[in-house]
Amino acid sequence: MKEKDVDYVLVPLGLGFMILYHIWLVYTVVKHPTRTVMGLNAQSRNQWVFSMMSDPLKNGVLAVQTIRNNIMASTLLATTAITLSSIISVFVSSTSNSDHAASQLVYGNKTSLLSSVKYFAILLCFLVAFLCNVQSIRYYAHVSFLVTVPTFIDRREPIHYVARNLNRGSLFWSIGLRAFYFSFPLFLWIFGPIPMFVCCIIMSFVLYFLDTTTSFTRSLHSYSLREKTESSAIEAV
Template sequence: MEEEQLDYVLVPLGLFLFGLYHVWLLFTIYRFPRRTVIGLNAESRHQWVSSMMTDPLKNGVLVVQTIRNNIMASTLLATTAITLSSLIGVFVSSKSESSSASSELVYGNKTSIISSIKYFSILLCFLLAFLFNVQSIRYYAHVSFLATVPTWKDNKESIEYVARNLNRGSFFWSLGLRAFYVSFPLFLWIFGPIPMFICCCMMSCILYFLDTTSNFTQHLHSHSIRRQVTKSNDAELAGDLS
C-alpha cells in the first residue's frame, strides 16, 4: 500500500473500532446498567439524593459541598478544553517555518487538506468537551438549589426529578471526558495514521476495563442498595406505628 493511501484505510478503521465500542457501551448502559460503571454510579447517585433529601435542613451543607466539588471538576475540564482550542486555533492560523522539517516525521498523507482535517477534528473534540462540561455545570448548579428545598422532603416525584437532573449533569461530564479520550488518537494522527490506529485499539481495550464492572462489584452494590431499602422501610414502619 502506498504511503498516501494509509490515511484512507487506517483512520476510518480506527474510528470505526472506537465508535463501535461506544455503541456497545451505550447499548449496555440502557439494557444492562449494572454491568457498567456509569450505570452503577447513576444508581448510587439516585440513592444518595434520596438519603440526603430525607432531611434537607440537616444535610444541606453536605449536599452543597458535594455538588461544589463536581462543579469544580467540570470547570477544570471546561477551562482546559477552551484553552487547548484557543492554542490550536492560534497554531493553525500562524505559518510556521518548521512545517517542512516536521513533515518528515509524518508517515502518511502530507497534503494541506489532510492536515487541515486533522487540526479541525482535534479542535472540534475540545469544543464539544467545553460545551458538555458547561452543560454539566448548569445541571449541577440547578441541583444545588433543588436538593436543599425543605418542602420536598416527602415528595417522591420531586426527589426523582432532582436525581434525574443530577444524573444528567454526570452524563454530560462523562461525555466531556469522552471527548478528551477521542482527542488522543486524533492528536496522534498528526504523526501519521499508524500511531492513530494503534491508539484507537489501545484506548478501546483500556476503556473496556475502566467502564465495565466485575461480579464482585455488582454484588456489593446490590447488597448495599437492599440494606438501604430495608432501613428506609423499617423507619417508615416505625413512624407509622408511632
C-alpha cells in the same frame, strides 16, 4: 502501499473501532446498566439524592459541598478545553502554509488539506468537551438549589426530578471527558495514521476495563442498595 492509502485505510478503521465500542457501551448502559460503571453510578446518585433530601436540614451542607466539588471539576475541564482550543486555533492560523517536520516520522499524507482536517478534528473534540462541561455546570448548579428543598419521603416525584437532573449533569460530564479521550488518537494522527490506529485499539481496550464492572462490584453494590432500602423503610415506619 502508498502513503495516502495508509490514511484511507487505518484512520477509518481506528475511528470505527472506537465508535463501535461506544455504541456497544450505550446499548449496555441502557439495557444492562449494572454491567457498567456509568449505570451503577447513576443508581448510586439516585440513592444519594434520596438520602440527602430525606433530611435536608441535616444533610444540606454536605449535599451543597458535594455538588460544589463536581462544579469545580467541570469548570476545570471546561477551562482546559477552551484554552487548548484557543492554542490550536492560533497555531493553525500561524502555520497554515508550512510543513510539519513531525509528520515525516511515520507514513502519512502531508498535504495542507489533510493537516487542516487533523487540526479541525482536534479542535472539534475540545469544543464539544467545553460545551458538555458547561451544560454539566448548568445542571449541577440547578441541583444545588433543589437538593436542599424540604420534602417528604413518601413524595418521590421531587426526589426523582432532582436525581434525574443530577444524572444529566453527570452524563454531560462523561461526554465531555470522552471528547478528551477522542482527542488522543487525533493528536497522534498528526504523526501519521499508524500511531493513531494503534492508539485507538489500545484506548478501546483500556476503556472497556474502566467502563465495565465485575461480579464482585455488582454484588457489593446490590447489597449496599438493599441495606439502604431496608433502613429507609424502617425509618418511614
